[in-house]
Amino acid sequence: MNKLRPNRMGWALILLLCLTLSVSGCFRRAPQKAEADKEADVVVLGGGGAGLAAATAAAEKGASVILIEKAAFLGGNTVLAGGAFNAVNPELQGKEELKQALRDELEEILEAAEGEFGDFKGTLATLKEQIQEYFASGETKLFDSVELHMIHTYLGGKRTDLAGNEIASDFALTKTLCTNAPKAKKWLEEHGVEFSDKIDTVLGALWPRTNSVIGMGNAYIKALSEAARAKDVEIMLETRGKELIMEEGKVVGVKAEDAAGKEITIRAKKGLVMATGGFGANPEMRAKYNTYWEDLPLEMPTTNSPHISGDGIVMGEKVGANLVGMGFIQLMPSSHPETGSLFSGVWGSAETQLFVNKDGRRFVNEYAERDVLSKAALQQEDALFFIIVDQQIVGDRDIEVMLERKDIFQADTLEELAEMIAVPPENLVAEVEKYNGYVDNQHDPDFGKENFGNRIEEPPFVATPRSPAVHHTMGGLQIDTEARVLAKDGKPIPGLYAAGEVTGGIHAGNRLGGNAQADIFVFGRTAGENAAEGK
Template structure:
């Protein structure tokens, strides 16, 4: 018995000695260390974005991307904000460069990713490994359901006007916006808002009237617009400005003639682009309970109960979304200028539009029209697609346009010759431009438009910035300018001289132009290139003066309203410049008020 115990003790001792020896051996030989992924530190990099250079700062430790910041950029406010906010966060959250770009801000998104890549190269990162897309680990996505009084499809100017007005009339509101930001085309616009305004116009000795505004709008659309809708528009335009001012928005004191506006009645917001409209609505939403906004949420289908619209089925990042409406749904999802297939389907006026860029944001794809037609709504004027002669040669956007108003500039072709009345309708000017070499023209202005190089255009870009970016050219003489833009100097000089003679006489010139202000006689002179671009789709959902949607037999579809570029029948074959922002405000307000009053 003793020998057995002794044997067990010996065995135990041996095992302990072996264990201790093994432990000691392990302790004396350090474990194999994981190789560092980065060289710890903070790195900066610069790349070209949409409007100029974009700078990032990236901080890493040995194994982690700790922080990504965009420290400097020249991107457009509102448009690029979602990319600047989300892309750096996504890179840190996912520890990857293979992050999704932001719809509507893809150029800015890509620029941020490129700059971060360059910064991480300085940190000795394995860039190819960081570009590998990680699998989605979120699993199945759940359906979310909401119930509210008024559902608004679209977070642009028309939709937000409707949402705010519905709330002012006592309704609870939910806004569905498929893009990652609010704003739609409104935030990209030049901000010009037409309205007869005796207070401002009389100070500039401008004679105007509701009747004149109505006639120009009706005849400017070849009398194809609905007279009652036009009357509602022109009568409601100035009250719309007063309402916006009551919400805190500011407009400049002087009115002007916007491209294709035909008369000096355009009001310019104090804020750049269309940001004043969207900021005003956003401030109201933030300061008041009762309006909820769902971004990245695309409306897919209108829900029906018998013959009444009772809600919307949508799709968000986290899954399906169902929104029930106690009162009504407002469609304000914009037009279809960014949908090449749809605009070619309906185009009956222009040459093939496949390779023509657009001023529209990427979300302007006609979704609201398709949904409405799917439940029997009538679509009118779909063939009426407006092109502008003012597109950026690279992107089609309105940015970079050096004109300040219609009266102080001329257009010349690549030969340096004028070719159209620069105060004419937009379709007339664009058709004339398409007949020029390469469908290309130069806008010519002088010091009257840019007293200093810090003076901004209608898109908050200084002429100095445009010169630096090669989007504008400057000459102390017309001959110098002609050399820089490669046009015949004699032709350019003659074009300006003939224009100046017409200004002196104050009579129609050889092209029939009657809108003049200053002569082009104050150096330096500036030129900026422009091409045709798809701008506005006048066709859409048929509505009445209460913004109620009509079916193909002219009957009201209960519980459904529409406003803005999603509607048709207001502008006819051609929309006057400056009428879109008036339209979305007037009919957005009407739609919101009546939706809130639905039983």
């Protein structure tokens, strides 16, 4: 035994070896934690709708929360939004009659071939049973169901890009979205958000299931920022997330830059939620990824806040997140031709709108998806068109400023209106007359409009000039139904959650109008709750 024990010289050699290895770092040290200036259970990046929903939900689960926002104010694109929120709402939809044109739509769904609906074929089968039951019952009120919302999301999003790549909505995410949209709306109401008592179709929503928030997007931001502050969420403005911190394969925090340009490290003990929005205001990033539009000039205006520059997508990709659907960018057809702003015009629910080009002619089904409308608009002279409405839609809105700025034009006759917008009067008059006939017959033989509002007949008439602008980026970080960010191998990246426009997968090639608000609050809330539980 003694032979195995080292002598004095042996001990000296072992000591020397240990010293060498330790100096050269060959012994595994206990993992060093990055020094943190601040820490909380949950750290949220981005103070738009998804980020505030996540922060509030996490705090309501008892977590300590820090939210960082790079702008000097909260809100992102959410505060600019109309706030149109798609969710099945039997109470309000039950007050509306099912119009003949929509009944025809349901008949068409009964004829659809399930084989063409991919992962959604079971959904279509269930929907057909629901429609048959509805018809058999003799019911006359507006039909809707979670399955119809899912099928519209699928049909609205299934697209092929310029290279022939097909994309369709992720089934599990879409089911989660449509099933939970009414619950998210209720959650918002519990936090003080109010909705109007009428169901509409926001442009490109494909069915009357749009709930209109009172006070537009600002109402969400106001209610949730108050709720977050009431739960002691620490909100740091002018603080930009720059880089995620990974330790042993887990996201544990973020390096950020504060208002004074100083780097700070914020540690997330349980989870970090990425909610930095899309990349609609980043022309270079749009150009880098676009695979859907033949021409997407860098100078094309956008409806977005300038802060929506894709930061979270870049940060997520650096820690191994899988990106999905990045090539698909939505143009909003009805944007201001120079500024891209959205709410500088007058229109109503999609079925009430009439679009004419510079020749005074209709050129598209105004109830169609936004990419269909934008493609058609881009083919018109100067990519310009006018939304024509009458006094029934203008109602008691204050339009003085819009008139002064020549954002809109108003006249007592269609002929006068046509003169003002330099459109041949006889064409505009003939087109409106023809369109009113389609409203009466609930059938549009020219473009197949699927839903009709009022006849355009009550003066004064209003025309709003419009042209497509960049509006929404459908692609982003891949998530699962628990809002966990997925790596390229399909496994969740521990510690990292995401919600809102920074994510991809649900809206595929074209988002339905009104589906983004549902998305940010359904998944924002889930992301916050799961981050709080480290799920």
